[in-house]
Amino acid sequence: MTYLAKPTLHHPSLPKNALGYTRRDYEGRVSTLCAGCGHDSISAAIVQACWELDVEPHRVAKLSGIGCSSKTTDYFLGHSHGFNSVHGRMPSVLTGANLANRTLLYLGVSGDGDSASIGLGQFAHAMRRGVDMTYIVENNGVYGLTKGQFSATADRGSKSKRGVPNEDAAMDLAVLALQLGATYVARGFSGDKAQLVPLIQGAIRHRGAALVDVVSPCVAFNNHPGSTRSYDYVREHNEAANRIEFVPKRDEITADYEPGAVTEIVQHDGSLLRLRKLDVDFDPRDRIAAMNSVLEHASRGELLTGLLYVDPEAGDLHDRLGTTAVPLNALDETALCPGRAALERINASLR
Ligand SMILES: Cc1ncc(C[n+]2csc(CCOP(=O)(O)OP(=O)(O)O)c2C)c(N)n1
Ligand code: SF4
Ligand SMILES: [Mg+2]
Numbered sequence: 636m637t638y639l640a641k642p643t644l645h646h647p648s649l650p651k652n653a654l655g656y657t658r659r660d661y662e663g664r665v666s667t668l669c670a671g672c673g674h675d676s677i678s679a680a681i682v683q684a685c686w687e688l689d690v691e692p693h694r695v696a697k698l699s700g701i702g703c704s705s706k707t708t709d710y711f712l713g714h715s716h717g718f719n720s721v722h723g724r725m726p727s728v729l730t731g732a733n734l735a736n737r738t739l740l741y742l743g744v745s746g747d748g749d750s751a752s753i754g755l756g757q758f759a760h761a762m763r764r765g766v767d768m769t770y771i772v773e774n775n776g777v778y779g780l781t782k783g784q785f786s787a788t789a790d791r792g793s794k795s796k797r798g799v800p801n802e803d804a805a806m807d808l809a810v811l812a813l814q815l816g817a818t819y820v821a822r823g824f825s826g827d828k829a830q831l832v833p834l835i836q837g838a839i840r841h842r843g844a845a846l847v848d849v850v851s852p853c854v855a856f857n858n859h860p861g862s863t864r865s866y867d868y869v870r871e872h873n874e875a876a877n878r879i880e881f882v883p884k885r886d887e888i889t890a891d892y893e894p895g896a897v898t899e900i901v902q903h904d905g906s907l908l909r910l911r912k913l914d915v916d917f918d919p920r921d922r923i924a925a926m927n928s929v930l931e932h933a934s935r936g937e938l939l940t941g942l943l944y945v946d947p948e949a950g951d952l953h954d955r956l957g958t959t960a961v962p963l964n965a966l967d968e969t970a971l972c973p974g975r976a977a978l979e980r981i982n983a984s985l986r
Contacts, residue, residue, distance in 0.1 A: 641665050653689040661686045663713040667706070673825030673851030673866075674704050674773045678711045680828050681742070681771070684835040685712065688883060690740060696732055697742045700725040700754060703780045704746035704773035704851070712742075723754025726761035726770075730952070733766055736962035737953055740839060741768040748778040751787040751806050758808070762815040762844050767951035769838040770846050772808055773825075775853035776864035783856025794861030807933065809943055812846040813926045818949030819845035820925065822940045824869055825852065833881035833908075834942060840881075840906045843949035850938060863936070874932055876917040876941035882907040902947045910942060919945055 641664060649657040661682040666675050685695070695715035699705035701722035708717050716739065720728045729743045743761075750758045750772050761770065776789040783796060787806045794800050812820050819841040823831040831849065838845035850869050852858050858865045863872075877898075884905035898919070900908040910919060918924060925944040932939040959966070 652686055654691065656686065656692075658682060658686045660714070661690075661692060661712055663708075663710040666710045668703055668710075669853075669855050671854040672703065672779075673775065673849075673853070674707050675710070676825040676828065677771065677773050677831070677849050677851055678707045680823075680825075680831040680835055681711045683828070683832050684839065687832070688836055688839060690839070694739055695742060696729075696739045697744065698725050698729045698732070699744040700746070700749035701780070702746035702749050702778070703853075704775075705744060705749055706780075707773065708742075708744050723749050723752070723757055725749070726754065726757035726766070729768055730761055730764070730766050733768065734952070734956075734958065736964070737767065737958070737960065738962055741766075742839075743768050743770040745770070745772050746779070747772060747774040747776060747786040747788040747808070748781075751808055752778075755787070755806075759811070759815055762812050762817045762846065765816065765818065765843045765949065765951045765955070767842055767953065768844060769835065769841075770844065771835070771838075772846070772848045773851040774808065774848055774864075775851050775857055776862070777853050777857045779853045779856060783853070790863040793863040794859075796856055796859050796862075798861065805933075807929060809846065809848045810926050810929050812844075812848075813922055813929075813944055816844070817846050817944075818843035818946040819942075820944040821845075821847045821942045822929075822938070823847060823849045824873055824938075824940055825849055826866055826870065827873070827940070830875065830879065830940065833879045836881040836883075837879065837902070837906075837908050837942065837945070840883075840902050840904055841945065841947075841949070842903050843946070843951045850940075869938060872937045874937045874939055875913055876928065876939050876943060877910040877913055877919065879942050880909040880911070882909060900945055900947050902945075908942065908945065908947075913941075917941075919943060922946075 692714035697708040698718045699708045778784045785801045789801045790805045821834040823834045898910045
């Protein structure tokens with residue numbers, strides 16, 4: 636089954652955002668994933684996040700690799716630009732597209748196999764270069780599409796459906812992204828939409844490399860007792876670092892909190908990340924502390940979720956390269972061909 640049409644008629648009373656669009660306008664085709672797959676919940680969170688942010692669908696470029704997770708770009712934002720690339724190669728395609736046209740909003744969707752195995756090098760360089768993107772990893776600890784082999788993010792000792800333990804050490808993409816210089820790093824759970832939607836919104840409004848690592852159980856191959864990526868295990872071992880509320884620039888700030896109970900971080904576009912402290916004492920502006928905290932929780936078998944790190948002042952690859960703000964396809968002839976004298980100056984400077 637490769638294509639299913641969704642009815643396009645909307646009920647007239649469906650709520651609309653500031654652009655006059657309903658949530659349905661941000662959906663894609665009917666999902667062909669297994670019923671109960673965590674990835675579908677992430678697609679729903681992306682739809683909700685973009686609808687609430689009044690994102691113009693035609694200003695979004697969604698890119699992915701290969702895997703059940705990478706298929707999901709077909710199931711949301713049906714009116715946006717889409718590119719389903721080769722396994723593990725989404726980051727370089729996204730980087731190229733972003734360099735050619737920075738006016739779009741870049742949404743990279745990948746899996747743990749796609750990003751932590753074959754695409755690890757690509758993942759690493761996109762993070763360290765600060766490509767302006769929201770990079771979502773739909774992390775189930777297995778290669779779902781190819782029938783459940785352990786991926787590089789599977790915990791050591793976690794058991795496969797047939798009871799075979801994983802002997803290899805686990806890779807933590809959030810810790811890796813922190814080490815590599817990503818400037819917005821969050822971890823969510825597909826079963827907690829209330830936490831996931833603002834985490835995605837904060838990433839969309841962040842300038843720079845933003846990773847949202849989402850634990851997303853695979854009901855077909857990794858949802859059994861002995862797995863550390865099953866719904867039951869994650870619910871029991873999920874410890875939230877903070878509760879995040881995303882406040883767009885246009886919204887009036889109404890709620891009052893006790894001093895010290897909430898950390899407020901203003902992003903470059905004026906949007907506000909309001910982080911309510913929970914039991915864990917956690918400062919999301921301390922990169923090293925974030926890495927330590929994630930690893931400490933992991934050593935106890937716990938999964939730290941929430942906004943782990945943000946640098947609201949971060950720049951991106953364009954700032955460092957000094958590239959033109961005009962999309963390359965909109966540059967006119969005089970900009971593209973400045974003439975013989977300019978060429979001679981460049982050549983002379985290189986002699
Ligand atoms: C170059 C290449 N190597 C291997 C494959 C086979 N393959 C397809 S998807 C996949 C793993 C997908 O795992 P993940 O990214 O975790 O996605 P999931 O299906 O779990 O969401 C593999 C190994 C491929 N398509 N292309
Ligand atoms: S195999 Fe796993 S990851 Fe793929 S659609 Fe089914 S539940 Fe989701
Ligand atoms: Mg996977």
